[in-house]
Amino acid sequence: MRSISIFGATGSIGESTFDLIRRAGGAVTYRTVALTGGRNIARLAEMARELRAEVAVTAHEDELPALRAALAGSGVEATAGATAIAEAADRPADWTMSAIVGAAGLVPGLRALRHGRMLALANKESLVTAGTLLMQTARDHGATILPVDSEHSAVFQALTGEDMRAVERVIITASGGPFRDWPLDRLAAATVHQAVAHPNWSMGQRISIDSASMFNKALELIETREFFGFAPDQIEVLVHPQSIVHALVGFCDGGVMAHMGPPDMRHAIGFALHWPERGQVPVARLDLAALGQLTFQSPDEVRFPALRLAREVMRTRGLSGAAFNAAKEIALDHFIAGKLAFLDMAAVVEGTLDRLSGEIALGAGIPDLDAVLATDHLARIRADELARTRHRNS
Ligand code: NAD
Ligand code: MG
Numbered sequence: 355m356r357s358i359s360i361f362g363a364t365g366s367i368g369e370s371t372f373d374l375i376r377r378a379g380g381a382v383t384y385r386t387v388a389l390t391g392g393r394n395i396a397r398l399a400e401m402a403r404e405l406r407a408e409v410a411v412t413a414h415e416d417e418l419p420a421l422r423a424a425l426a427g428s429g430v431e432a433t434a435g436a437t438a439i440a441e442a443a444d445r446p447a448d449w450t451m452s453a454i455v456g457a458a459g460l461v462p463g464l465r466a467l468r469h470g471r472m473l474a475l476a477n478k479e480s481l482v483t484a485g486t487l488l489m490q491t492a493r494d495h496g497a498t499i500l501p502v503d504s505e506h507s508a509v510f511q512a513l514t515g516e517d518m519r520a521v522e523r524v525i526i527t528a529s530g531g532p533f534r535d536w537p538l539d540r541l542a543a544a545t546v547h548q549a550v551a552h553p554n555w556s557m558g559q560r561i562s563i564d565s566a567s568m569f570n571k572a573l574e575l576i577e578t579r580e581f582f583g584f585a586p587d588q589i590e591v592l593v594h595p596q597s598i599v600h601a602l603v604g605f606c607d608g609g610v611m612a613h614m615g616p617p618d619m620r621h622a623i624g625f626a627l628h629w630p631e632r633g634q635v636p637v638a639r640l641d642l643a644a645l646g647q648l649t650f651q652s653p654d655e656v657r658f659p660a661l662r663l664a665r666e667v668m669r670t671r672g673l674s675g676a677a678f679n680a681a682k683e684i685a686l687d688h689f690i691a692g693k694l695a696f697l698d699m700a701a702v703v704e705g706t707l708d709r710l711s712g713e714i715a716l717g718a719g720i721p722d723l724d725a726v727l728a729t730d731h732l733a734r735i736r737a738d739e740l741a742r743t744r745h746r747n748s
Contacts, residue, residue, distance in 0.1 A: 399424035485580025572664035604668035
């Protein structure tokens with residue numbers, strides 16, 4: 355029986371993973387090792403009971419009594435805190451879903467890789483923050499990383515059986531989000547409520563706002579560079595409002611392989627769950643005749659400066675991804691709190707990168723985990739300082 359763990363089980367990707375596991379027979383088909391979540395204790399306990407997990411972990415130590423109470427009599431162990439999450443990743447599981455949001459997903463992912471496991475990686479922030487380290491850890495320990503971001507799963511699928519040397523370019527698509535056609539002055543006044551209303555995908559709040567600002571696509575550009583190893587100028591973004599074509603790979607003979615699918619993350623999750631085979635996944639089937647047309651346009655780096663900043667990070671590498679991601683997370687916190695204007699998120703990230711480049715060698719060598727975590731920490735402090743100066747100015 356295959357054993358699984360889900361980190362970030364109570365989130366959008368976690369719930370979709372749970373749904374696929376349950377439809378495939380749940381506790382009859384899979385042995386569940388660890389499930390982790392945040393403050394939604396009732397849901398975490400419900401999932402752990404249903405899948406008869408070995409351990410359920412909440413990220414918050416003050417929630418431990420509630421988790422223990424919710425699991426009373428179930429035989430499921432309850433633990434809490436960041437260390438407990440990392441320890442849960444040490445427990446043997448054949449397949450691990452990394453679906454915590456933010457840089458907090460890095461350490462559990464690394465721990466699973468150190469045990470040579472199969473890691474389904476939805477947490478793009480860990481590749482952005484420490485791509486070289488993550489990929490090197492996987493190689494050193496014979497672990498497998500399966501990309502779960504829809505675009506990266508699409509590239510992975512389009513590359514199957516191909517010679518990497520024959521690849522000329524890779525194109526990841528972007529829906530353009532709810533603000534695709536908004537002029538700059540309207541973008542300046544965009545609210546949280548408007549930003550979370552994604553036209554095609556149903557996702558967690560943070561990634562939905564990142565889609566509206568194109569920071570999500572910026573993270574994905576860096577993710578493409580780190581995961582597949584393509585040079586920055588081989589990777590392009592194409593706006594495609596229908597979200598049906600997820601990525602395209604162009605080869606040296608002029609041929610292009612495009613991957614299509616419905617905008618439902620269960621396809622990419624199911625692909626990773628069943629890999630290297632293909633299993634039944636209950637997503638809607640594509641009906642291109644009903645869709646009628648698929649459209650494409652170039653992205654606008656003036657209205658969406660996150661893309662331009664990502665290009666810088668792709669060239670600099672080193673510690674710049676850790677700084678970029680951390681600054682973005684802080685800018686997003688301030689936007690969600692209603693204190694920072696939508697367009698100022700990019701200004702805070704750019705300002706943080708500028709400041710940090712004067713304080714530390716952002717592009718130096720292959721950073722270890724301590725250097726990554728120290729950069730993440732410093733970037734959060736600088737980004738918070740910058741965001742606060744913008745509160746007062748606005
Ligand atoms: P979400 O906000 O819905 O869920 C996040 C999960 O992580 C929850 O279980 C939450 O309790 C947990 N969590 C949050 N902060 C934590 C912390 N500090 N420590 C431990 N656990 C914490 O997020 P999501 O939309 O499911 O996204 C998860 C990851 O997958 C993100 O990295 C996102 O970029 C990526 N992703 C999501 C989608 C999508 O469609 N939702 C698509 C592609 C990639
Ligand atoms: Mg994506």
